[in-house]
Amino acid sequence: MSQTTAAKPLALVTGASTGIGATYAARLADRGYDLILVARDGAKMEKLAAELSVKTGVDVRVFPADLTDSASLKSLEQLIRDTPAISLLVNNAGSTLPGKFNDSDADAIDGLIRLNVNSLARLSRVALDGLQKHPQGAIINIASVLALAPEISGPVYAASKAFVLAFTQSLQVELADSGVYFQAVLPAATRTDIWEKGGKNVDDIQGVMEVGELVDAALAGFDKKERVTIPPLQDENKWLALDNARKALLPEFLQSHAAPRYR
Numbered sequence: 001m002s003q004t005t006a007a008k009p010l011a012l013v014t015g016a017s018t019g020i021g022a023t024y025a026a027r028l029a030d031r032g033y034d035l036i037l038v039a040r041d042g043a044k045m046e047k048l049a050a051e052l053s054v055k056t057g058v059d060v061r062v063f064p065a066d067l068t069d070s071a072s073l074k075s076l077e078q079l080i081r082d083t084p085a086i087s088l089l090v091n092n093a094g095s096t097l098p099g100k101f102n103d104s105d106a107d108a109i110d111g112l113i114r115l116n117v118n119s120l121a122r123l124s125r126v127a128l129d130g131l132q133k134h135p136q137g138a139i140i141n142i143a144s145v146l147a148l149a150p151e152i153s154g155p156v157y158a159a160s161k162a163f164v165l166a167f168t169q170s171l172q173v174e175l176a177d178s179g180v181y182f183q184a185v186l187p188a189a190t191r192t193d194i195w196e197k198g199g200k201n202v203d204d205i206q207g208v209m210e211v212g213e214l215v216d217a218a219l220a221g222f223d224k225k226e227r228v229t230i231p232p233l234q235d236e237n238k239w240l241a242l243d244n245a246r247k248a249l250l251p252e253f254l255q256s257h258a259a260p261r262y263r
Contacts, residue, residue, distance in 0.1 A: 008058060009136070010085045012036040014067065014123070015093030017044040019192030020142060023215040024090050025060075026052060034059040036083070038076060039093065040066050067093050067119035068111045077126045087134040089127045091120045091164075092142045096157045109156050116160035121167060131180045138181040140222065141168045145188045145230065148242075161186075165228070172227055181225060185218045188232040207232070 011028050015021035017039035025035055029052040037045045042064035049060035063079060065072045080086060094116045097104045124139055131137030144161035146153045168184035175182070189208045202208055214231050221229030233239055 007085065008032050008034045009087045010034045010036070010083070011088035011090060012038065012080065012083075012086050012127070013090040013092060014038045014119070017041040017048070020187070020190065020211055020215060021090070021092040022048055023211050024092060024140075027215055027219055028088070028090075029056040029058045029060070032056075032058065033088065034061075036061045036063055036079070036086070038063045038065050038067075040064060068114045073119055073122065077122065080123065080126050080130070084130045084133065086127060086130055087136055088138050088140070089123060089131065090140045090142070091123060092140075093119060094142065094160070097154055101155050104154075104156070112156055113160060116157070117163050120164060124167075124171070128175075128178075128180065132178050135179070136181075137179060138183065138222070139168075139171075140183045140185060140218070143168070143184050143186050145186045145232065147186060169227070183218075183222055183226060184228045185221070186228065186230045187214050187218075190214045 009032070011033045013021050013025050013028070013035065016025050016035075016037035018041075021037075021039065022044075025037055025048060029035060035049075035052070035058060037049060037060060039045055042062060045062040045064070049062050052058060052060050063076060065076045067073050067076070080089075095112055097108055097112055120141060124141070127139065131139065141164050143164035144158075146158040147162040147165040150158040150162070152158070165184050165186065168182050171182045187209070189202075189205045191202055191208050191210055209232060217231035218229050221231075228239070228243075230239055
């Protein structure tokens, strides 16, 4: 009598050619996920796919795509619609700008926003319909501690990561009954090639976390169903105090008149 083998869960990871995305792919493969890897560098992904398939036996599909390009992004969106087996979306693709804001080209700024913000929101929406049909449907959005600390880094990158955090938190409220789990991950400085792209030497940065430690911590938060995971934060109570203070402001915002100090 033959036995039916249960299908493996399927995860789609963007920005999967190097760094955080490639490490997520490796860790998810170790957990038995089949994978769809998305990034611009198809050769690097093919190499990673071959390694992961040999090591873990999972099926790995490579989908080269430039998520700043409208046609390429829509092609990926169609792939998601055509692949209802996807139960996990890891929105990791992102970039930064070299130099300061006044040194940045307007088209480069637009490209960063299209990658860090627009593609993440679009892919989340397109994936949502299928994810709601999975008992363990989930979206992991990679934000940054800069969402909470805009003083530290460039305004466009920090603002894009603030969008990711606010977007994820709002989804957690609006879609609380959807059955889909939304996790925002806030890394601090992590040893990836984003520093080189931003024109910085990673060895000049204080407190850089190794990418494996970052992803392992983020997945520990995923397993605990944390809503916001901040791997470098040593005292969780500080985040809870900040979040509770923010929530205490909500009734104050629902006022019909300006505060006395503005009269």
